[in-house]
Amino acid sequence: MRRRSIASVALACALAWNAIAAADSAVDSLKTEESEWMEIRDSRDPAVFEAYLAKIPSGVFVELAAHRLVALKPEAAPVLRGRIVPLSRTAVDAKLYKELDSTFFDTIWDSKNPDDFFAYLRKFPDGAFKALAEQRLGSLVQ
Template sequence: MEAPPLDRKLAAILAADVEGYSRLMHVNEELTLATLTSHRTIVDGIIERAKGEIFGTAGDSVLAEFPSIVLAFNAAVAMQQSIWRANQALPDEVRMNFRIGINVGDVLVKNGNIFGDGVNIAARLEGMADVGGICVTRGVRDHLRDRVDATFEDLGEKTFKNIARPLRVFRVQFDRESDPVLDGPEPRFPYLDDGSDKGTSAQNAEPIPADYRTPDDMQQVEIAYWDSVRQSNDPNEYRQYLRRYPNGKFVDLAQARLENGKPSTEELAVEVAFWDTVRSDGNAAMIEAYLARYPQGQFCDLARLMLAGPGR
C-alpha cells in the first residue's frame, strides 16, 4: 500500500497536561474523572473559540495547533484563568491544574495528526511550566513582546531530550485571577454556584452567565459525581453534591440521605446487586421492576433516564 502523504506547515503548538493526575486518580478515580471531564469542557471550548484544532487528547493531556501565535497564547492564558476560577468551588485536595507549553515551529501532518520537533518542544516546555503556569520559547516571546498583557521571565537556555540544539525558555508572568478574555461567548464554570453557601470555597465567586457545555456533557459529569458519593457514610459528601448541583437529578435522594440516613450495608448490597443485573441487561421490564422494588432507591434517577433514552 502506498504510504499516506506527509505535509509540512508552520504552526503555533500548545501542549497542556494535568499536574499530579496520577495522584488525584489514586485518591478518588470517579471524582477525578468527573473533574477532568468538566475541566476539559472548559479547555476544549476555549481552544475552539480561539480557532485552534485539537489533535491529541491522551488521558489528561491536550495537544492543539493554532493559525497564529497570538491566538495560541491568548487561549493558554484564558485556559489557566478559567481553570483557576473553576477550582475555587472544589476542595483543595481535588483541585485540578494544568501546565502549558507553547512553541512555534515546523510540523509534519499525517493522517490528521501532527508530529515533529515543533510538537516535541511544546511538550517539553509544558513539563517545565509551574502548576497553573505557561512556558514559551524565545520565538514565541519575540513575536508576542508588545502584543499581549503579560511579561516574560528569562529562564536561560535549556537542553531537551532528542532536540539537537539548546533553546531559550521564558516563563510567562500573568494574572491568573483576572477574568478570561477571548472573542465569542464567555464560558460558565461548572462548579461555581451563586455564592450563597457561606461554607464553601466558592462564597466569593461571581456567577458566570453563559454555558457552552451540551446537556449530555453536564448529565454525564453529574452522574459520575453522584456515583462517587452515593455509597459514602459522610453526610458532607451529600451536602457537597447539593451545593454543586442544586437542581440536579439526584437532589431528592441526597436530601433523603441527609434526613433519614443511609440504608444498612446489607440492604445496600442487595440493591446494588439487583441494579448491576438490571444495568447489564438493559431490558425495560427489568428497569421497571427495579423502580417498583426500590421506589426511593439510589439508582432511581438513572433508571428513569435509561427508560427515557433513545428507542424507549
C-alpha cells in the first residue's frame, strides 16, 4: 500500500512539474514574440512582415503584421481565417497579458485603419483599451 502511495505522489509531482514547465515555455514564447514584433512593427519593407508571418503564423500580432503587409504590398492579401484567436487572460499571467495588451494598442493608437482596431477588439475583447479602441473605431467608420 505504501509503495502505491509513494508512486502516486511521484507521478503527481512529475505531472505538476511538466505543467509548470509548459506554462513557463508559453510565457517565454509570448515574450519572444512581443520582442520580435517591437523590432519590426515600424518597418516599411513588406518582406519583413512576410517573414514574420511565416515564422509566427498564429501569434498575438499576426493580424497587425498582415495589415501592414497588405498596406505595403496590396497584392499579398494574406488569408487569416482561423489564425485570429482572442488571447485568454487565463492562458498567460496577468502582468504579461497587460504588457501584450499595451504593446498591441501602442502599435495601433494612431492608425487610420479601422481593421487594426477590430483586430485589437478580437484579440483583447476585455482589454484595458477596449473603450478607447471602440471610440477610435467609431470615429474612423463614420
